[in-house]
Amino acid sequence: MELKTDFPKTRSILAEDFRKLGLNEGMTIIVHSSLKSLGWVVGGPVAVVQALMDVITEEGTLIMPAHTAHYSDPAGWMNPPVPKDWWPVIREEMPAFDPVVTPTYFMGAIVEAFRTFPGVIRSNHPTESFAAWGKNKETIINGQTLDFALGEESPLGKMYQLGGYVLLIGVGYDSNTTMHLAEHRVPEPKIEENAGPFYLDGKRVWKTFTQISYREELFEEIGKDYEEAGLPVKKGRAGLADCRLIPQVELVDFTQKWLINYDNASKRDTNA
Numbered sequence: 001m002e003l004k005t006d007f008p009k010t011r012s013i014l015a016e017d018f019r020k021l022g023l024n025e026g027m028t029i030i031v032h033s034s035l036k037s038l039g040w041v042v043g044g045p046v047a048v049v050q051a052l053m054d055v056i057t058e059e060g061t062l063i064m065p066a067h068t069a070h071y072s073d074p075a076g077w078m079n080p081p082v083p084k085d086w087w088p089v090i091r092e093e094m095p096a097f098d099p100v101v102t103p104t105y106f107m108g109a110i111v112e113a114f115r116t117f118p119g120v121i122r123s124n125h126p127t128e129s130f131a132a133w134g135k136n137k138e139t140i141i142n143g144q145t146l147d148f149a150l151g152e153e154s155p156l157g158k159m160y161q162l163g164g165y166v167l168l169i170g171v172g173y174d175s176n177t178t179m180h181l182a183e184h185r186v187p188e189p190k191i192e193e194n195a196g197p198f199y200l201d202g203k204r205v206w207k208t209f210t211q212i213s214y215r216e217e218l219f220e221e222i223g224k225d226y227e228e229a230g231l232p233v234k235k236g237r238a239g240l241a242d243c244r245l246i247p248q249v250e251l252v253d254f255t256q257k258w259l260i261n262y263d264n265a266s267k268r269d270t271n272a
Helices: 011-021 044-056 084-093 109-114 137-141 155-162 179-183 216-228 248-271
Strands: 028-033 061-065 130-134 165-169 191-200 203-212 234-238 241-247
Touching: 011 044, 011 234, 028 044, 028 109, 028 155, 044 061, 044 109, 044 130, 061 109, 061 137, 061 155, 109 130, 130 137, 137 155, 155 179, 155 248, 165 248, 179 216, 179 248, 216 248, 241 248
Parallel strands: 028 061, 028 165
Antiparallel strands: 061 130, 165 241, 191 203, 234 241
């Protein structure tokens, strides 16, 4: 009997959909997701996380970005901005980022459920933390640097060394955090300062750190060019969500070359 498209999605149905997409036991995978894109899920985000865990098992490693952009310097807040005379109070009184209790910010219901699961660990970065579960979670999470938190010493860089994969569930390339790793690999990337509160040796500190000036507004175009170049990507559906499974190494390497060509072209146009 063929299921109707509006039939409730369950843990077992989603697990089978993920297997058909190419997920399997032992994979290292970072997930970016939209719960509503899946349709009506029995058990909501918890069932989605369980389905992913069922497929990759503890022999694999499941990673999700658990970012907290609001734990940053209010001087850079734009959506919405706050009055300048508020900045000292915010910097002084904002609670320290705590990997255990600090909720994610605009990362989606699946990530927020995942970070609370038994066995999940989370990195200690005020704005760019990651959560992970499975065999290589310690290797991937530990050692993330305060500066350049999406660079070589980040969970993204560790995943690249392990030959990880990216899974997009109902979201586009503009949500693909992995591509930021490539931005750290272009010559002379534009950098900027940020700051935030976190615990260091058990004490709250407010620290300034350096980061890349990210250009995710280019990622959809890069993703389109990546696919048109015939590079590896598996497309399919989980529930009602359009999904992509992409090898991280190929995507990062392509993005790096694309950005270098883009920057070189921009310089030529400027000097013309």
